[in-house]
Amino acid sequence: MLMLAESVSFRWINCQCFEIKLPNGKTILTDPCYDYKANPNAPVADLFRLQGFGTKDLEGCDYVILNHTHGDHIANLGQVIDRFAPKVICHSGVAGEIAQTYEDMELTDIYPVDYDGTYYLDGFKLETFHGEHKPQRFTWRRTMEEGDVISQDPRLTRLHALGGLYNMNYLLTFDNGFRMAFVGGTNDGMEERLRRLRPNMVLRNKLANDMDVEAAAGDWLGFMEESYTQFVVPMHFEVWENQSPGFSDKTFKRANEMAKEHGLVCRILSPKRTEWYRILVSVQSR
Ligand SMILES: [Fe+2]
Numbered sequence: 001m002l003m004l005a006e007s008v009s010f011r012w013i014n015c016q017c018f019e020i021k022l023p024n025g026k027t028i029l030t031d032p033c034y035d036y037k038a039n040p041n042a043p044v045a046d047l048f049r050l051q052g053f054g055t056k057d058l059e060g061c062d063y064v065i066l067n068h069t070h071g072d073h074i075a076n077l078g079q080v081i082d083r084f085a086p087k088v089i090c091h092s093g094v095a096g097e098i099a100q101t102y103e104d105m106e107l108t109d110i111y112p113v114d115y116d117g118t119y120y121l122d123g124f125k126l127e128t129f130h131g132e133h134k135p136q137r138f139t140w141r142r143t144m145e146e147g148d149v150i151s152q153d154p155r156l157t158r159l160h161a162l163g164g165l166y167n168m169n170y171l172l173t174f175d176n177g178f179r180m181a182f183v184g185g186t187n188d189g190m191e192e193r194l195r196r197l198r199p200n201m202v203l204r205n206k207l208a209n210d211m212d213v214e215a216a217a218g219d220w221l222g223f224m225e226e227s228y229t230q231f232v233v234p235m236h237f238e239v240w241e242n243q244s245p246g247f248s249d250k251t252f253k254r255a256n257e258m259a260k261e262h263g264l265v266c267r268i269l270s271p272k273r274t275e276w277y278r279i280l281v282s283v284q285s286r
Pocket residue numbers: 068070133163
């Protein structure tokens with residue numbers, strides 16, 4: 001006997017962009033960034049792209065939730081607003097700038113939130129936490145001079161600068177009780193919080209840049225131990241994929257071997273970009 005109950009479906013698209021289908025049929029899109037025009041003046045920008053994926057390929061979008069507003073998190077936000085007119089959930093520190101940048105969107109489609117808040121939306125509860133960007137040597141002056149090298153859209157320059165200031169982590173609890181946490185940037189107390197929150201799944205960005213399987217797998221093992229979750233889903237490792245295809249898969253496989261050796265029940269997924277995954281609760285006779 002095998003019985004299955006559907007919890008939630010999701011796919012990792014690129015960077016920190018996930019498309020998440022909730023049990024009630026609504027769709028959340030996080031940090032929309034996939035394809036944008038190549039930048040010959042900043043070849044590094046190419047490492048963040050998912051060439052060939054467009055806004056037309058998204059299946060739906062009722063909500064956008066932003067972790068922060070750097071170009072590799074919002075390069076495609078304008079197109080998403082134009083196609084779906086979603087509610088855009090963002091930290092209140094960037095809400096005014098979003099309204100002025102996308103000046104034709106309805107103001108009530110912007111949903112500003114603050115840290116340590118709880119918000120009730122159709123199909124999910126959102127709990128927000130302070131986040132912190134990984135250290136970057138960008139000053140306000142330099143960012144305003146350089147602009148957003150990812151999108152190359154001069155309208156996004158201020159949002160790009162504010163991206164270094166306002167970062168927001170969060171926990172989503174869906175109507176069926178499934179709990180999914182989203183953690184970008186530095187740890188910033190999230191491991192402490194996760195101990196209390198006990199989510200079923202944590203989406204976590206790349207922990208370190210080094211390209212050594214053993215070292216990177218060890219970092220992930222540390223996070224798996226400290227996150228008190230059942231599944232870790234890594235994100236923002238498209239640079240690994242674009243630079244050295246196969247490295248990430250080896251790393252996550254090794255992290256799972258280490259987890260087994262350490263007696264951990266947590267496992268890490270090696271997500272393929274744009275592939276859908278379903279979370280199911282199953283009951284089966286032994
Ligand atoms: Fe960033």
